[in-house]
Amino acid sequence: MTDFTEIKNNLKKIGYKVTTFEKGCEAAEYIGRAIKDSTVGIGGSQTIKELNLYEVLINNNNDVYWHWIMEPETAITNAMTADYYITSVNAIAQSGEMVNIDGRGNRVSASLYGHKKVFYIIGKNKITKTYDDAIYRARNVAAPLNAKRLNKKTPCAVSGNGCANCNSPERICKAMVTYWGPMSGMETEVILIDENYGY
Template sequence: MDKVVSTIIENLEKRKIKAKFFQTKEEAKEEILKEVQSYSSIGIGGSMTVKEMGLYEALLQENKEIYWHWLAEKEKVSEVRQLANQADVYLTSTNALTEAGELINIDGIGNRVSAMYYGPKKVIVLCGTNKICSDMISAMDRIKKEACPPNAKRLGLKTPCGVTGNCNDCLSEARMCNITVIINHKPMTVDLSVYIIGESLGY
């Protein structure tokens, strides 16, 4: 663990947010499977990090009730989103994490960011070291340049960032940058943990 990550963990803990560092995604996955043993339902927010870690497949083997709208039938997506936000445990990733310990996220619908602070009993937020930023300004810059454009392309959206790869703060109907949330302290009713992983994961 380098000095920056050590400082971030200290700052997260000052904010009453639990924090752990894992060198690899496999180590983090193993810990998550242990953490969720006593819970029956798992909600998953839209997250390439979760997908890259193979968490869904691992949780299926644990016979957990899993709600992930990415894998739901089209007509059931909204229902699955709601069930995920009411699950015992919610797994997702963050768009950016500042050295001061602030979680910065931008969402289109808001289901992912809202579940981070209200609804589930326990929330585990995953963060590859590629998402660490010095401050809020650099965090927002990172999201606009490195997270939203590739995500828009993945979804086939006809937003400027999806077409050109550059954000211009559009007013497109397909715009994804609708809701910005900053978590700067532990939410009152949520057991919130941040798992920092020493790999480049997600957008």
């Protein structure tokens, strides 16, 4: 079993609420209890998909906006101002910094502003020793796997050898955001799961 003590303490020091779970299904039940009678935006996230969180949330909320399963432009626009926003990160350091890379910008921008609360849901596979390792993971592990999932003709997707900092027209890495702490005026909770989820 993973010892989350160090990362949990560091995240709390930075100002996050932190909750840990052994299993993803427990985390999904927790989210289902925490978000009700509200509007919810969901970021493009394999973790959220694997946890079936859309299905968990849709029955008890007014609207759930997720561009992976509905008309993208409307879903993205509505998700930006939903009461709650849930997503994951590409990497999280033991020291508490979280890193996300985005191609369209909707996920990182929606995670930064405009909600009552943001949840980051993170499997143990995303945890790195240092902040530099987190950046490395985001660029060389998460982004190439996402490029492959999207069938992009980028060097990373074709070679499987990590990021080539490409100039490809299909490049998916257009911005990289580090979350140094919760945004002012918006509650933010980090949920750590002792299982692997997403990339």
